[in-house]
Amino acid sequence: MEFMDNGVEKVKPVANTISIREVYEKGSQLKRPEYRIAYYMIYLTGGRVSEVTQLRVRDIEYVHDRDNRLIAIFSLITEKRKDHPTRMIPVIYYDPTLPDDCENNYEYENKMIRSIIAFTKPMLIEEKIFRIPKYNKLTNYFRRNIVLKVDGIFKGKVVKGLIYKMHPHYLRHCRITHMRKLYGFDAIDLKQFAGWTSTKMTDIYLHLGYKNLVEKMVKYG
Numbered sequence: 001m002e003f004m005d006n007g008v009e010k011v012k013p014v015a016n017t018i019s020i021r022e023v024y025e026k027g028s029q030l031k032r033p034e035y036r037i038a039y040y041m042i043y044l045t046g047g048r049v050s051e052v053t054q055l056r057v058r059d060i061e062y063v064h065d066r067d068n069r070l071i072a073i074f075s076l077i078t079e080k081r082k083d084h085p086t087r088m089i090p091v092i093y094y095d096p097t098l099p100d101d102c103e104n105n106y107e108y109e110n111k112m113i114r115s116i117i118a119f120t121k122p123m124l125i126e127e128k129i130f131r132i133p134k135y136n137k138l139t140n141y142f143r144r145n146i147v148l149k150v151d152g153i154f155k156g157k158v159v160k161g162l163i164y165k166m167h168p169h170y171l172r173h174c175r176i177t178h179m180r181k182l183y184g185f186d187a188i189d190l191k192q193f194a195g196w197t198s199t200k201m202t203d204i205y206l207h208l209g210y211k212n213l214v215e216k217m218v219k220y221g
Helices: 021-029 033-045 107-120 135-144 168-181 187-194 203-205 211-218
Strands: 060-064 070-077 085-096 148-155 157-165
Touching: 021 033, 021 070, 021 107, 021 168, 033 085, 033 107, 033 135, 060 107, 060 157, 060 203, 070 107, 085 107, 085 187, 135 157, 135 168, 187 203
Parallel strands: none
Antiparallel strands: 060 070, 070 085, 148 157
16 A cells, blocks of 8 residues: 555556466567576466566476376465465466467467476576575566556456556566466365465455456356
């Protein structure tokens, strides 16, 4: 929460999420490899910046499940919890059980994971992946290099054509929303995925209205 000089509360609009394709395309524009990989990891894991930037090479495991899907598993330490539990965040990046003509078979997840694999391949297993010295440096880099023009929500009303400088936390907002809308995660699933202490956080992150509920009823009902 912010306050203006006259004491009146100043509330920033919340930007609506962009698509997975747009997330990838915006990230691919980042010229510094370390920051680009951090961008991909923050999105894919839905993690907090402080959680992602502490990852070591050994904290990412690449596996096949019984259906031969390719899955990357990220082990994040939940910093907002007193007991600091480890969250295992799976990311499917190829599914051979889908038809060959299936559109976008985890296409953008695959591109992001392949970039992460290439970046970490020369590193030692115990090595920290990132050497970014400060949270603010990452934030400033994103804000300087990625600007979005999207609709936003301000006090419950839609703001058209919002100019939004990319903040790392926006990627967490996008991923959590995508997990809800594209993969049908419910409040309990999202709580576990995001490392929240309460399911009430879903209201803050998703801003779901009746149209979203109708879509879920049609798709999953």
